[in-house]
Amino acid sequence: MEKAGWDGFEIGAMLRTFDGAIQNIATTLPEDRAYSQSSSFTASVADWRIEKPLFNKDYCIDCQFCWVFCPDMSIISRDKKMIGIDFDHCKGCGICVEVCPTNPKSLLMFPEQKDEESALVEWPKKVKKEKEDEVGEE
Amino acid sequence: MSEIKKIKNLKEFSTSADRFEGANLLCPGCAHSIIVREVLNATNDDLILAASTGCLEVCTAVYPYTSWDASWIHIGFENGSTAVAGAEAMYKALKTKGRLKQPDRVPKFVAFGGDGATYDIGFQWISGCFERGHNMMYVCLDNEVYANTGGQRSSSTPIGASATTTPAGSVSYGEKKNKKDMVAIMAAHGAPYVAQVAPNKWKDMVAKIQKGFAAEGPVFINAMSACTTEWKFAPEDTIAISDLATDSLVFPLYEIINGTELNITYRPKNIIPVRDYLGAQGRFKHLFKKEYSYLIDEWQTRVDAKWEQLQRREEARV
Ligand SMILES: Cc1ncc(C[n+]2csc(CCOP(=O)(O)OP(=O)(O)O)c2C)c(N)n1
Ligand code: SF4
Ligand code: SF4
Ligand code: SF4
Ligand SMILES: [Mg+2]
Numbered sequence: 462m463e464k465a466g467w468d469g470f471e472i473g474a475m476l477r478t479f480d481g482a483i484q485n486i487a488t489t490l491p492e493d494r495a496y497s498q499s500s501s502f503t504a505s506v507a508d509w510r511i512e513k514p515l516f517n518k519d520y521c522i523d524c525q526f527c528w529v530f531c532p533d534m535s536i537i538s539r540d541k542k543m544i545g546i547d548f549d550h551c552k553g554c555g556i557c558v559e560v561c562p563t564n565p566k567s568l569l570m571f572p573e574q575k576d577e578e579s580a581l582v583e584w585p586k587k588v589k590k591e592k593e594d595e596v597g598e599e
Numbered sequence: 600m601s602e603i604k605k606i607k608n609l610k611e612f613s614t615s616a617d618r619f620e621g622a623n624l625l626c627p628g629c630a631h632s633i634i635v636r637e638v639l640n641a642t643n644d645d646l647i648l649a650a651s652t653g654c655l656e657v658c659t660a661v662y663p664y665t666s667w668d669a670s671w672i673h674i675g676f677e678n679g680s681t682a683v684a685g686a687e688a689m690y691k692a693l694k695t696k697g698r699l700k701q702p703d704r705v706p707k708f709v710a711f712g713g714d715g716a717t718y719d720i721g722f723q724w725i726s727g728c729f730e731r732g733h734n735m736m737y738v739c740l741d742n743e744v745y746a747n748t749g750g751q752r753s754s755s756t757p758i759g760a761s762a763t764t765t766p767a768g769s770v771s772y773g774e775k776k777n778k779k780d781m782v783a784i785m786a787a788h789g790a791p792y793v794a795q796v797a798p799n800k801w802k803d804m805v806a807k808i809q810k811g812f813a814a815e816g817p818v819f820i821n822a823m824s825a826c827t828t829e830w831k832f833a834p835e836d837t838i839a840i841s842d843l844a845t846d847s848l849v850f851p852l853y854e855i856i857n858g859t860e861l862n863i864t865y866r867p868k869n870i871i872p873v874r875d876y877l878g879a880q881g882r883f884k885h886l887f888k889k890e891y892s893y894l895i896d897e898w899q900t901r902v903d904a905k906w907e908q909l910q911r912r913e914e915a916r917v
Binding site: 467470476478479485486487488489490491494498499500501502503504505506509523524525526528529530531532533534535538540541547549550551552553554555556558559560 | 609610611612613614615616617618619620621622623624625626627628629630631632633636637642643644645659661662663664665666667668669798799801833834835836837838839
């Protein structure tokens with residue numbers, strides 16, 4: 462579809478999310494959908510972020526809390542496993558990190574420019590709650 | 600009739616294919632989006648959706664983009680309800696005339712509206728839809744404020760909240776009127792199913808949405824939507840604030856069937872003081888000044904009284 466300017470957009474016009482028909486959208490995963498240029502899926506909000514979440518699968522228990530509470534469909538889970546983050550649509554809110562129950566967390570916030578490899582090397586170890594005196598109120 | 604989607608646990612739920620897309624313009628951490636995902640993912644049936652003007656509508660339909668993977672219509676602030684009711688009436692007419700192209704596919708009709716659209720400006724339209732008995736679900740995204748236009752109070756804004764039209768300051772503690780009991784009002788229409796939900800309690804939410812979809816007739820869902828921008832808390836805390844709301848019983852979770860059978864669906868193991876909920880949000884900050892501390896006590900008394908009343912109604916089945 463050719464993108465029209467605001468004044469080329471007819472009143473009552475309909476935006477089609479997909480190019481061509483999809484029989485059952487509810488059972489078709491994003492990778493199998495032909496998104497049209499009219500879907501915000503084809504846009505990016507990556508430049509909204511100052512910090513980004515990074516994922517360490519070594520500690521993940523696939524509880525899917527991050528998946529259900531991410532407001533931006535940016536936690537990618539397939540076959541009941543958390544497999545990564547969609548950085549085109551993640552707004553860096555940090556909810557996924559807050560709800561992650563593992564110790565240490567399997568998701569942590571890092572500055573946007575941080576590379577994943579060094580983040581994984583620096584990943585904190587398990588925290589023993591009683592012994593840490595810096596740990597404040599829960 | 601269509602089958603109810605099997606969602607035993609969160610792992611199973613996470614196999615859902617979202618019909619709501621990213622790169623919408625909702626704030627980072629916005630609960631509207633979490634609620635929409637939980638509602639849409641509760642079914643695999645086709646969806647016919649509408650939204651009243653407000654954050655959800657404005658942020659998901661910014662030309663040249665749409666964030667919806669389903670039929671979706673927007674008309675005005677006041678009429679998300681009647682937009683969907685019209686589509687539902689047309690569906691029924693086509694069905695009667697035998698003109699549905701795929702008669703075996705039974706869609707779900709859902710309208711979303713903010714508390715401004717629901718408690719105030721679209722109220723008579725919603726009431727009309729419920730009186731006529733359309734087969735539709737109306738979901739109110741209740742963030743207790745006109746968020747999209749900059750935080751004016753609505754009839755859902757609770758006592759003591761600072762809003763731009765009821766600002767707290769040297770002469771006022773903010774909103775002075777109590778929140779309207781919209782759940783009771785909608786139940787009084789005799790609707791088959793009415794419920795209050797919160798996105799942090801995803802399982803309770805999904806169970807209620809599925810019950811609502813299975814009901815014949817109009818269904819009202821009041822969904823607590825913690826708003827990072829207007830309630831003034833950090834975006835990563837949306838779920839934590841929601842937990843404070845449900846565990847302090849400021850937002851009790853319950854359902855009312857056929858206008859009379861009230862069931863409480865969540866009883867917190869440890870009920871936390873309302874003070875903790877209020878203290879976590881900037882909109883209530885001024886209540887912690889000495890001269891306004893009586894308002895926090897009054898808050899607690901109101902919440903206790905409401906909880907008592909809900910339990911009495913549950914017992915008496917009235
Ligand atoms: C008839 C009419 N009056 C006023 C407006 C301006 N307006 C647009 S959105 C909005 C506030 C919406 O508040 P609410 O329904 O609570 O949704 P929220 O943005 O909080 O999700 C207002 C006042 C409008 N679009 N139409
Ligand atoms: S930071 Fe926010 S938007 Fe990004 S993946 Fe986590 S929850 Fe989703
Ligand atoms: S919340 Fe943490 S443990 Fe649970 S699936 Fe997400 S990353 Fe894994
Ligand atoms: S103002 Fe509140 S309701 Fe509106 S998009 Fe932002 S967080 Fe969501
Ligand atoms: Mg609102």
